[in-house]
Amino acid sequence: MKRIINELTVQLRIAVFASMVFMAVGSAQAQSARDYISIVGSSTVYPFATVVAERFGRSSSFRTPTIESTGSGGGLKLFCSGVGVQYPDITNSSRRIRASELSDCTSNGIDEVVEVKIGYDGIVLANDKSAPVYDVTPADIYLALAKNVPAPDGSNAVVPNPYEFWSEINPDLPNARIEVLGPPPTSGTRDAFLELVMEPGCGAFAVIKALSGDARDAVCQEMREDGPFIEAGENDNLIVQKLQANPRSLGIFGFSFLDQNADKVRGSLVNGIEPTFDSIADGSYPVSRPLYFYVKGAHVDFIPGMREFLGEFMSEAATGEYGYLSDKGLIPLPDDERAAVETSVRELKPLTSADFSH
Amino acid sequence: MNNPHPAGLKDLVARQIPRRYRAEWLFEKAGLGALVVGLGFLAFFFYTLVMNGYTAFWQSRIALDVPLTAAVIDPDGTRDVDLIGQANYQGLLRDALRTRFPEVTARGELRSLFALLSPGASFELRDRVLTDPSVIGSAVEFWAVADDDVDMLIKGHSSRDVPESDRRLSDQQLAWIDALQADGAVEKRFNRAFFTSGDSRDPELAGIWSATVGSFFMLLVTLVLSFPLGVATAIYLEEFAARSRWTDLIEVNINNLAAVPSIVFGLLGLALFINLFGMPRSAPLVGGLVLSLMTLPVIIIASRAALTAVPPSIREAALGVGASKMQMVLHHVLPLAMPGMLTGAIIGMARALGESAPLLMIGMVAFIVDTPQSPVDPATALPVQVYLWADSPERAFVERTSAAILVLLVFLLLMNAVAVILRKRFEQRF
The missing domain is CATH 1.20.5 (Single alpha-helices involved in coiled-coils or other helix-helix interfaces)
Incomplete structure (x- = not known):
């Protein structure tokens, strides 16, 4: 019996040894230089960054960069974990890096974070083509979707949202039940929607102007949970399909999905402006946000192809006014702004805390 | 009574x-x-x-008479593969389109004419010339891959009865397509690229090959690690370990582990393999390790069940004629239990093949174009490819998502069929 157990432990030892060799091989590979660019970050920037990466891989002698779709916050966290081949070189973000995230980066030894603004993305409120066109203001959207709103009787109180029909909010709007499909709180689109629509919408009311801090956020940033606002998941294609199935509902998603499905759904007017490529580009359509990516300066000369990839991304052919990214729905930067970004990328100008003062 | x-x-x-x-x-x-x-x-x-x-298994193509001018492709006549590979094939395709529609001259119009072809068409033309350089100098009929918007129109997935501004294709582009169709120059052909190429942001060029190879490497690592470990654990627990409070505790834990949500294993993999051992992100090796952790309990449970199904008389007979305990296990019990163990392993592997949540944490939810050459190259997996395509704005990805799911289901069906066949063929009832 004892002999058998001894034999078995020998086998066990061999198995443990084999798996350790296996792991050693893995880590040895990791420590050797990485010959491709590793990109993480926002799922909103993902469709654009991937196009550039693919073209770059096809047209250059470098390997195609890998791009993970981790979300803006997750991407920045990975990006700021440290310097070295096991950490990503670039992170995409559908919002600007926060001062706290930048200081995280600095404390992990990342001194040079280069900010690259690549263009704009519009957020649209759309519905099926067969349904009436909505012409709304941010205040209308706020009243329809916030959890708590100023009392409709004009008194100085904030009450749970009583509105059930669009026509109750604004007599010019259709007499239809409020039913809006939107992104969940984990989504960058949701953050941008709160900042660009709900905030200005709620700021229009005198009652709220008196509030500040958390009390104001509770009124301005909380979406209602009693049915009219439906969290439809991160998948924008799904929202488009649901709008077709239910023409009475509206959906909130990125402009590129409207651009691809313009034969099926229509964007609502906001402040009387239709969401089109041009109206977002010239800034007249109010609900648009800049998209960024952040580059680790220390990696640029160590990972093969970084400079060339940045060059491809900032080229006229990619992010220019008629570049291939605009075909994919990215709203390009105005020429002078793009030139400024291009210069700061070429010089690898790092972000400093002073950039957050304004 | x-x-x-x-x-x-x-x-x-x-x-x-x-x-x-x-x-x-x-x-x-x-x-x-x-x-x-x-x-x-x-x-x-x-x-x-x-x-x-x-419909994703077919791809619209446009026939063009492409003059493979020697002066463009191989000006020196050296037939040097590198030079031929770098020639301007896109220019040749565009020339062919201009010859077909000589009335188009304005720059903007030319742009929308060229947009009918996929950016991948020139790569295919290059490959064709490279495989048979003798065609240089002649004109060939080339079936160029159509752009995804054209493809969607031909397949009837996008409507032409809406105002021009709401369509991806302009009235003029529709007229060109109609003219080409009238000539019989538009055809749907078998979409080989779907099975042979990696991911792409152009739906007409996107394929599942690199994801399939990624899944293969991952399952290989999983099988190599979890099957021997699982079987050894099961044999020890069933045949050698004396029943005690400890083995009971281990048993409860193994059963519990089998029910742990898979994302938890992903977090473990991130903390252990990537952060502690410094293994590369997005690598099938790490994916395989994580999936092994997930599959191990399933294999252990199935293997133990297979071992208990072997009647004690077999063991007693073996020991009775003087076999050692190890000989008894290796020569008599294991062969009889093997079909059940393999079935358990295959079902565990099938579950691992369909898993995507734990891969998110270790960086395999990623855009990977190049086919991985080894288990440490960046790779993605089939279910992840499905997820990424489902989230893409281009309409042509809708059909490709469904097609990729169908392929994944075929793999799962095959694996489960193998499990059933193994059981039916080798199972012994007592």
């Missing part, structure tokens, strides 16, 4: 009989109903998948 039943009981039973029959009938029909509902959902699922997905 007296009648053992009180007089009332017979009546009672007689009265109850119809009710019992009715209850039994209802019970049976409820079971059947549940089955029908389940099958109905399955049928609906397959129906929508096939209806959405089958």
Whole structure:
């Protein structure tokens, strides 16, 4: 019996040894230089960054960069974990890096974070083509979707949202039940929607102007949970399909999905402006946000192809006014702004805390 | 002997009989109903998948007479592969389009004319010339891959009856396509690229090959690690370990582990393999390690069940004729238990193949174009590819998502079929 157990432990030892060799091989590979660019970050920037990466891989002698779709916050966290081949070189973000995230980066030894603004993305409120066109203001959207709103009787109180029909909010709007499909709180689109629509919408009311801090956020940033606002998941294609199935509902998603499905759904007017490529580009359509990516300066000369990839991304052919990214729905930067970004990328100008003062 | 039943009981039973029959009938029909509902959902699922997905196996192509001018492709006549590979094939394709539509001259119009072809068409033309350089200098009929918007129109997935501004294709582009179709120069052909290429942001060029290879490497690592470990654990627990409080505790933990949500294993993999051991992100090696952790309990449980199914008489007979315990296990018990163990392993692997949540944490939810050459190259997996395509704005990805799901289902079906066949062929009943 004892002999058998001894034999078995020998086998066990061999198995443990084999798996350790296996792991050693893995880590040895990791420590050797990485010959491709590793990109993480926002799922909103993902469709654009991937196009550039693919073209770059096809047209250059470098390997195609890998791009993970981790979300803006997750991407920045990975990006700021440290310097070295096991950490990503670039992170995409559908919002600007926060001062706290930048200081995280600095404390992990990342001194040079280069900010690259690549263009704009519009957020649209759309519905099926067969349904009436909505012409709304941010205040209308706020009243329809916030959890708590100023009392409709004009008194100085904030009450749970009583509105059930669009026509109750604004007599010019259709007499239809409020039913809006939107992104969940984990989504960058949701953050941008709160900042660009709900905030200005709620700021229009005198009652709220008196509030500040958390009390104001509770009124301005909380979406209602009693049915009219439906969290439809991160998948924008799904929202488009649901709008077709239910023409009475509206959906909130990125402009590129409207651009691809313009034969099926229509964007609502906001402040009387239709969401089109041009109206977002010239800034007249109010609900648009800049998209960024952040580059680790220390990696640029160590990972093969970084400079060339940045060059491809900032080229006229990619992010220019008629570049291939605009075909994919990215709203390009105005020429002078793009030139400024291009210069700061070429010089690898790092972000400093002073950039957050304004 | 007296009648053992009180007089009332017979009546009672007689009265109850119809009710019992009715209850039994209802019970049976409820079971059947549940089955029908389940099958109905399955049928609906397959129906929508096939209806959405089958068109992705075909790809619209446009026939062009492409003059393979020697002066453009190989100006020096050296037939140097590097030089030929770098020639301007896109220019040749564009020239061919201009020859076909000589009336188009304005710059903007030319742009929208060239947009009918996929950016991948020039790579295919290059490959064709490289495989047979003798065509240089002649004009060939080349079936160029059409752009995804054209493809969607031809397949009827996008409508032409809406105002021009709401369409991806302009009236003029529609007229060109109609003219080409009238010539018989537009055809749907088998979409080989779908099976042979990696991911792409151009739906017409996107394929599942790199994801399939990624899944293969991952499953290989999983099998190599979890099968021997799982079987060894099961043998030890069943054949050698004395039943004690410790083995009970281990058993409870193994059963528990089998039910842990898979994302937890992903977090473990991130903390252990990537952060602690410094293994590369997005690598099938790490994916395989994580999936091994997930599959191990399943294999252990199945292997133990297979071992307990071997009757004790076999063991006693072996020991009785003088076999050592190890000989008894290796020569007699293991061969009889193997079919059951393999079935368990295959079912565990099939589950691992369909897993995507733990891969998110270790960086395999990623855009990977290049086919991985080894388990440490960046790679993605089939279910992740499905997820990424489902989230892409281009309409042509809708059918490709369904098609990729169909391929994944075929793999799962094959694996489960192998498990059934193994069981049927080698199983011994006692």
